[in-house]
Amino acid sequence: MIINHPLLGPRDAAEFVYLGDASLIDRPDWQDEDAMDQFHAYGYLRDNPAGEHKELWYHEQGDRSWLVVTRNTLTHEITNVEIARDVARARGRDK
Amino acid sequence: MRYSGFKVLWQGLTGNKGWTRAWREPEPKPEYDIIIIGGGGHGLSTAYYLSKEFGMTNVAVLEKGWLGSGNIGRNTTIIRSNYLLPGNEPFYELSMKLWENLEQDTNYNSMVSQRSILNLIHTDGQRDAFVRRGNAMFLAGADAELVDAAQLREELPFLDYDNARFPIKGGLFQRRGGTARHDAVAWGYARGADSRGVDIIQNCEVTGIDIENGRCVGVQTSRGAIRAKKVAMCVAGSSGRVAAMAGMRLPIESHVLQAFVSEGLKPTLPGVITFGAGHFYVSQSDKGGLVFGGDIDGYNTYAQRGNLPVVEDVCEGGMAIMPMIGRARLLRSWGGVMDMSMDGSPFIDKTHIDGLYFNGGWCYGGFKATPASGFCYAHLLARDTPHPVATQMRLDRFMTGNLIDEKGVGNQPNLH
Numbered sequence: 001m002i003i004n005h006p007l008l009g010p011r012d013a014a015e016f017v018y019l020g021d022a023s024l025i026d027r028p029d030w031q032d033e034d035a036m037d038q039f040h041a042y043g044y045l046r047d048n049p050a051g052e053h054k055e056l057w058y059h060e061q062g063d064r065s066w067l068v069v070t071r072n073t074l075t076h077e078i079t080n081v082e083i084a085r086d087v088a089r090a091r092g093r094d095k
Numbered sequence: 096m097r098y099s100g101f102k103v104l105w106q107g108l109t110g111n112k113g114w115t116r117a118w119r120e121p122e123p124k125p126e127y128d129i130i131i132i133g134g135g136g137h138g139l140s141t142a143y144y145l146s147k148e149f150g151m152t153n154v155a156v157l158e159k160g161w162l163g164s165g166n167i168g169r170n171t172t173i174i175r176s177n178y179l180l181p182g183n184e185p186f187y188e189l190s191m192k193l194w195e196n197l198e199q200d201t202n203y204n205s206m207v208s209q210r211s212i213l214n215l216i217h218t219d220g221q222r223d224a225f226v227r228r229g230n231a232m233f234l235a236g237a238d239a240e241l242v243d244a245a246q247l248r249e250e251l252p253f254l255d256y257d258n259a260r261f262p263i264k265g266g267l268f269q270r271r272g273g274t275a276r277h278d279a280v281a282w283g284y285a286r287g288a289d290s291r292g293v294d295i296i297q298n299c300e301v302t303g304i305d306i307e308n309g310r311c312v313g314v315q316t317s318r319g320a321i322r323a324k325k326v327a328m329c330v331a332g333s334s335g336r337v338a339a340m341a342g343m344r345l346p347i348e349s350h351v352l353q354a355f356v357s358e359g360l361k362p363t364l365p366g367v368i369t370f371g372a373g374h375f376y377v378s379q380s381d382k383g384g385l386v387f388g389g390d391i392d393g394y395n396t397y398a399q400r401g402n403l404p405v406v407e408d409v410c411e412g413g414m415a416i417m418p419m420i421g422r423a424r425l426l427r428s429w430g431g432v433m434d435m436s437m438d439g440s441p442f443i444d445k446t447h448i449d450g451l452y453f454n455g456g457w458c459y460g461g462f463k464a465t466p467a468s469g470f471c472y473a474h475l476l477a478r479d480t481p482h483p484v485a486t487q488m489r490l491d492r493f494m495t496g497n498l499i500d501e502k503g504v505g506n507q508p509n510l511h
Contacts, residue, residue, distance in 0.1 A: 001402055014404040018393050020508070021348075040493060043493070043506060049335070050333075050335070050336050053395055055395060071394075073395050073398070074397050074398055076398055
C-alpha cells in the first residue's frame with residue numbers, strides 16, 4: 001500500500017506504524033458521569049467496518065507525523081490522507 | 096455409511112461405485128431450536144457436539160458460501176495446547192484430548208498427526224518463562240518437555256544454533272502437538288452432524304437478525320426468514336459484520352494473517368517448529384511443502400490477501416532459524432481474516448440479547464481450538480451455562496477487568 005502523505009508525497013506503508021480507528025482521537029472526559037462506560041467503549045470496542053475506515057497511521061520511519069488515512073478495508077484503496085493534528089483541531093481539540 | 100479400511104478395499108475392487116454423499120443438501124425449515132450462523136470449523140463442530148453430546152438435533156448451520164470456505168481452510172493446521180493462563184490452558188488441553196480421539200469419534204480421516212511442536216528458547220529469561228509455561232501445562236494435564244541445545248542439535252541439526260542475534264539455547268516441546276488435515280476436520284464434523292439430523296444449509300447468507308422485545312427470535316437470510324429459539328454467531332473473521340446486524344460493537348478488530356507454502360521437498364522437518372523471537376512457525380505437510388506463517392499485516396482489513404512487506408518479514412524469520420530453506424521456492428501465499436480481540440483470547444458467551452450467543456475473537460489460534468470451541472459452545476447453547484473450561488471467555492471481561500492476557504502486555508489487537 002502507498003500512503004500519499006500530505007507533506008511528503010507518496011510513501012510506502014511499511015514506513016508507518018498502524019494504531020487503529022481514528023475515533024481514538026476523541027478521548028472521553030474522565031470527569032463525565034458515565035466516564036467508565038465511555039472509557040470501556042473507547043479502549044476496547046470498535047466499529048470494525050467492512051468498507052470505508054478512518055484510521056491513525058504514524059510515520060515512524062519518516063517525519064513522525066500522525067495521519068488520518070481513509071482506507072477501504074475490503075479493497076485497501078486509500079481515498080484520503082490528512083494530518084491528524086488538523087483533524088483533531090477541526091473537532092475542537094486544542095492540540 | 097460407516098467408513099473403514101475394509102470398505103476402501105471393497106470399493107476399490109468394485110469400481111468405487113458405492114460411495115454416497117457425505118452430507119445432505121436440505122431446504123431450510125421455517126423454524127429450528129438452534130441456528131448456528133457460520134459453517135466453518137467451529138460452527139460445524141458446535142453442531143456436531145450439540146447433536147452427539149447434548150442430544151439436540153433440530154439444529155441448522157447456515158453458511159454464506161460453501162461449507163468450510165473460510166479460515167478452516169486457510170490456516171497452517173497446527174494443533175497444540177501449550178498455553179499458560181488458567182483461563183486458556185485447560186480449554187486448549189480439552190481441545191487436544193478431543194483431537195486425539197477425533198478420527199475414531201467422527202469416523203473420518205482428519206489426518207491428525209502428533210508430530211510434536213517445539214518453541215525455541217534464545218535467552219535465559221525466555222527459558223524461565225518456558226519453564227513456567229511447561230509447569231502450567233502439567234497442572235492442566237498436558238505434556239511438556241524442556242530440552243537443552245545439545246539435545247536439540249541431535250534432533251534438529253539444521254537449525255542455526257549460533258545465530259549472532261538469536262542463538263538457540265534450548266526449547267520447550269509438546270510432543271502431543273502436531274498438525275491435522277484442516278479441510279477434513281470440517282468435512283468430518285459436517286458428516287457427523289448431518290447424519291444425526293442437523294441441517295447444513297450452504298449458500299444461505301444471513302442478512303439480518305430478528306430481535307423482538309429484547310429477544311432474538313430468528314434470522315433473515317438470502318433464502319427467506321428462519322425462526323429459532325436460539326441463534327449462535329460463529330463467524331470469526333466476520334464477527335464485526337454479523338454482530339452489527341444485532342446492533343453490537345465488539346472488542347475485536349479484523350486483520351489479515353498470511354500463510355505460505357513452499358515447493359514440495361523431501362521429508363526434512365519432523366515436527367512443528369516455532370521461533371518466538373522473530374515470530375515464524377513452520378511444519379512440513381505430508382505432500383512435502385513447508386507450511387509457514389508469521390505476523391499479521393497489522394491494519395484493519397476484510398480482504399483475504401496481505402501485502403509484500405510481511406511476506407519479506409516472515410521469510411527473513413525463517414532464514415534466521417533455518418538457513419537451509421533459503422533455496423526452497425515459495426509456491427503459494429494467501430490470507431485469512433482474523434478476529435483480533437483486545438487481549439488475544441477468544442469469546443464463548445451469551446450476549447446482552449436473550450437467545451443470541453457469540454463465539455469469536457479467535458485471533459490466529461482458532462484452528463487448534465476447533466473441537467473444544469464447538470464442545471464448549473454446544474454446552475453453553477444446550478444448558479445455558481458455560482463449560483467449566485470456558486468460564487473466563489466472557490464478552491464483558493474488559494468492563495470487569497478480567498482479561499485473559501496471555502502475553503501480559505495489556506490491551507491491543509495484535510496479540511494471538
